[in-house]
Amino acid sequence: MIFPRVGRFLDDRTGSASLATRAFRYVFPDHWTFLFGEIALYCFLILVGTGVYLTLFFEPSTAQTIYHGSYAPLQGQEVSEAYQSAVNISLDVKAGLLIRQTHHWAALVFVAAIVVHMLRIFFTGAFRRPRDLNWMVGLSLALTALIEGFAGYSLPDDLLSGMGLAIGYSVLASFPIIGGWLAVLVWGGEFPGGEEFISRLYAAHIFILPLLIFGLIGFHLFLVVKHRHTQFAGPGRQERNVIGSPLFPGYMIRSGGLFFATAGVLLLMGGLIQINPIWQYGVYQPWLGTNGAQPDYYFGWLIGALRMMPNWELVIGGWTIIPNPFFGGILYPMIVFSVLFAWPVLERRFSGDRAPHHLVQRPRDAPFRTGIGTAMLLQVTMVQIAGSADRIYVSFGVSYELQIWFWRIAAVVVPIAGFFIARAICRRLLRSEAHPLRRWTGERVERTKAGDFEAAGKGPGPPPP
Helix, strand or coil, rough: CCCHHHHHHHHHHCCCCHHHHHHHHEEEECCCHHHHHHHHHHHHHHHHHHHHHHCCCCCCCCEECCCCCCCCCHCEEEHHHHHHHHHHHHHCCCHHHHHHHHHHHHHHHHHHHHHHHHHHHHHHHCCCCCCCHHHHHHHHHHHHHHHHHHHHCCCCHHHHHHHHHHHHHHHHCCCCCCCCHHHHHHHHCCCCCCHHHHHHHHHHHHHHHHHHHHHHHHHHHHHHHHHCEEEECCCCCCCCCCCCCEEHHHHHHHHHHHHHHHHHHHHHHHCCCCCCCHHHCCCCCCCCCCCCCCCCCHHCCCCCCCHEEEEECEEEEEEEEEEHHHHHHHHHHHHHHHHHHHHHHCCCCCCHHCCCCCEEECHCCCCCCHHHHHHHHHHHHHHHHHHCHHHHHHHHHHHHHHHHHHHHHHHHHHHHHHHHHHHHHHHHHHHHHCCCCCCCCCCCCCCCCCCHHHHHHHHHHCCCC
């Protein structure tokens, strides 16, 4: 047989057999919450595959041309080459609309899977030492994915993407002191920018940002293998072992099935659920606008922050030092991500828990952390909903000004209430261990000297089902 001979040949010269054996024996824990990270990975692979197909037909140019495609309402209109190529992909290229919509849906699911994956890591304490660096890598990946998504849906030069770029230009220009110069540098001139801008955006979308995402994913997976997977407490599960399925054959078959399921669902969505019909929006013109314009959901919280911010600006000597868009478009997301990046250090500082952990906690085992996470999630959710205030006004007739004041108050009150309610629920569950599917394993839950950081690594509690 040729394969055993090839294997012996390679092993004799490289010693690869032992390495392959260790890789195939790598153990993955069996729990459904660990699958969100894999879904994000598979979405990225699908994005790369569909993106390669789209690059064969897209023309990143704002040069003007006359549309002569199959969409009758646009016949004879002057459009950009970027817009014409995107419409042609959707209506004239074989499988173009399927691939383009699958690409868009994969981007939306990619960001959602990253967010849910990081929520699982936060609420179970999987970011604790020695995985605090990997937590920061994951946050960097989430931030890069947001920028990549914005660059992607801004490329077609349609009315919706043009309005998004106008907001992006204003936000970047609001950066104190250097914002105006920075925006002109990136756009190649004052908005809508020079002809080279879309080429820069295209290069960033298909090369620079994907390469950065690929590197972050690779580093993330390296750290996962380096420190091994975390796992919930349970019979036989200890800090020094992992109980689950080996990579080959068990987990490889299961993970392969998840990949094909993810790809199948995204293809069904791409074929059956319309998204971003740019031929209906029309080409972007700076003097045009539409009330129904909304960004992809992962930027709704930034639109909400821009809407909710009062009309405050820092003006000194007649010079506007800090324009209004800075607060909602730059400062607010900086605060959110800064708190998330710093959280492992903050928790370690206030809990006094500096030990390495390989067993994760249930949310109830750390009531203070769960309360903080719930408060932050609710706060961002209130701002996210505020981003659709105009649509609520159009659909239900609720006063826009009244909504803005309501969401301003809700963004403060709801998170505070959420913190105390979530912490109280966790403490009650921790005392009672009330759950019909869980059983007590005899492991003791201790309180740390910080008081509210219950069980900060000292007692993982009963295992989940």
